[in-house]
Amino acid sequence: GENVEQHPSTLSVQEGDSAVIKCTYSDSASNYFPWYKQELGKRPQLIIDIRSNVGEKKDQRIAVTLNKTAKHFSLHITETQPEDSAVYFCAATLNTGTASKLTFGTGTRLQVTL
Amino acid sequence: DGGITQSPKYLFRKEGQNVTLSCEQNLNHDAMYWYRQDPGQGLRLIYYSQIVNDFQKGDIAEGYSVSREKKESFPLTVTSAQKNPTAFYLCASTRTSGAPYNEQFFGPGTRLTVL
Numbered sequence: 001g002e003n004v005e006q007h008p009s010t011l012s013v014q015e016g017d018s019a020v021i022k023c024t025y026s027d028s029a030s031n032y033f034p035w036y037k038q039e040l041g042k043r044p045q046l047i048i049d050i051r052s053n054v055g056e057k058k059d060q061r062i063a064v065t066l067n068k069t070a071k072h073f074s075l076h077i078t079e080t081q082p083e084d085s086a087v088y089f090c091a092a093t094l095n096t097g098t099a100s101k102l103t104f105g106t107g108t109r110l111q112v113t114l
Numbered sequence: 115d116g117g118i119t120q121s122p123k124y125l126f127r128k129e130g131q132n133v134t135l136s137c138e139q140n141l142n143h144d145a146m147y148w149y150r151q152d153p154g155q156g157l158r159l160i161y162y163s164q165i166v167n168d169f170q171k172g173d174i175a176e177g178y179s180v181s182r183e184k185k186e187s188f189p190l191t192v193t194s195a196q197k198n199p200t201a202f203y204l205c206a207s208t209r210t211s212g213a214p215y216n217e218q219f220f221g222p223g224t225r226l227t228v229l
Binding site: 001004006009032034042043044045046049089093095098099100101102103104105106107 | 154162164210221
């Protein structure tokens with residue numbers, strides 16, 4: 001089955017700096033890679049996703065890049081703000097149009113300091 | 115707020131008891147999922163269901179059971195056979211047709227504690 005590794009496990013940046021979180025996956029057939037943000041005690045919420053036919057996707061201060069050859073994908077947050085502080089999870093799956101079994105990374109706790 | 119509700123928010127169980135966690139969605143999604151989240155770990159899949167009256171085991175199904183009698187509902191029972199059930203349980207759902215159909219929407223979670 002799929003295996004997703006995520007690092008770093010914790011990341012502290014100063015407000016305004018950039019943050020990068022990296023994930024690797026094992027199954028070359030995986031074709032969908034979402035990123036979720038989870039605030040303390042809350043539900044995970046999708047912040048951005050990318051499909052395997054795209055190398056990069058951007059949404060305001062958030063971007064995701066995918067390298068299918070190396071089987072890794074990364075989340076980039078620019079101009080970080082205190083409200084970006086949360087745990088971020090990457091995930092990977094082979095989407096076939098039916099129920100997709102997401103495999104999650106272990107999470108990165110991002111702390112944005114003033 | 116996402117259309118998925120879970121109840122109760124907090125649940126306390128004595129050892130040896132079975133407990134059932136509720137998950138309801140009004141998004142008309144076909145697929146539903148149960149995940150378990152432990153501190154410092156990612157989400158691990160317990161069970162999932164693509165359609166009514168059908169469900170499959172995920173990666174950590176032992177000690178859990180589910181049913182899918184209605185499209186809107188996917189309850190999870192934590193049985194006494196689950197040796198370490200204290201965790202945060204998250205239910206999710208997704209469309210399986212049309213686009214975009216990948217996003218899994220999560221419920222607010224149930225925090226289960228074994229006393």
